[in-house]
Amino acid sequence: MYYEVYIDLLFLINFMMDYLLLLAVRKIAVFDSPRVRILPGALVGAFLTCLTVAVPLPAVVKMVCxxxxxxxxxxxxxxxIRSLRQFVRVYLMLYAGGFLLGGIFGFFRQYIRTGSLFFLFAVISYELLGIIWKLMRHMQRMGTYTCRIQLRIGDKMTEITGLFDTGNNLEDPQTGNPVCVVEKEAVKDLLTEKGERPVRYICCRSIGDENGLLPLVKFDSLHISGEEDRTIEDVWIGISDTKISANGIYKMILNPDILVGGVK
Incomplete structure (x- = not known):
């Protein structure tokens, strides 16, 4: 059987699909890699794919490639990538993401009549994959997941325990960023650093107070320690005058959405 392959079209299709797949894995795995770094990764994937197709090699060698x-x-x-464990995790995510992305795109292929629609439906498939992942993440309860938090203002830093709470959907209406809340008592030493810090107020709802105002203070950085360390610079955090935990186990409530792309 004879097949005619247009290498330029093969490269373009693979480049776009590889880019979307790496972008999806970056979002799911919560990588701090800059988005522009994905571009050479997709180029390498598309080039090696075309090279493997063009060069006559045994079938088993092509499969390994x-x-x-x-x-x-x-x-x-x-x-x-920083470790072998992280590499294996991302490798499995790449296949899982490819499976989901391929399944979604396969559904749309029946509606593709022209070549230009291929790229449109590829992007739509990526967006749907992001929605599916977000729904799955919200379904997974993280209410008992605590971690170590480092907050910094100027030259001062404090370390506290934070709790990921799926019930915390608080957002900053000015930026659309997720908002985390910390006890004022836990960061009172930081708030005196370099004089008054920038403060804004947002509306919030709590038990006994349906129309409360929560002050937001700008911190120089928020560092989350865990399996994947994450540092977010110039982040606005809500300051609570009351205790967050009755038993004092944790001093901060983290919005899980802060791990999905960080802040704008």
Missing amino acids: FHLLINSAMILTGLR
């Missing part, structure tokens, strides 16, 4: 070498090169080039 497609399923091991090319994917590994994409991950190492497009994402900031």
